Amino acid sequence: MTLVSAAAISAAAAPANATQADASSERATRCSSSWKNAGAVPGRWSKVKNSDCSIIGHDGFKIGYQWAVExxxxxxxxxxxxxxQHKLRWYDAGCSKKGSVKVPWGNVADIKEMKVKGTALFKWR
Structure with a gap:
């Protein structure tokens, strides 16, 4: 039988005053911290996905995207x-070599995705 200290158990638990918003923001920050490599092709939209991490939002929650052409x-x-209304929507972030945008996510669990068009190799998160 393994003994576990009360300190170890309480260190693993979320603080009593943590809110759903705090937890969602923390997950989104972890999921958004590493850059993904991708490419865009001319003449048509293609999708890039971050399947490594699911974002769980809440009403009023916004998620950030960043990209930089290399x-x-x-x-x-x-x-x-x-x-x-928790319906999927594609928000236009414009055309540039580098940018960032925050968009509503709401009370939805899903992965981050972007649609891209152009001729470039880029990083995004």
Whole structure:
């Protein structure tokens, strides 16, 4: 039988005053911290996904996206989010070599995705 100290158990538990918003923000930060490599092709939209991590939102929650072209020209970007009725919506983030945007996520569990178009190799998170 293994003995576990009360300190070890309480260290693993969430603080009593932690809110759902705090937990969602912490997960989103962890999921958004590492850059993913991707490529865009000219003339058509293609999707890039971060399947490593699911985001669990809540009403009023927003998720951030960032991208930076390493080789090639500007890319046009649309990012996944969810409207107030929890319906999937693609938000236009414009065309540039580098950018960031925050969009509504709501009370939905899903993965981050972007639609991109252009001729470039880029990183995103």
């Amino acid at each position: 080789r090639g020209g500007s890319i046009c970007v649309k990012v996944k989010g969810f409207n107030a």
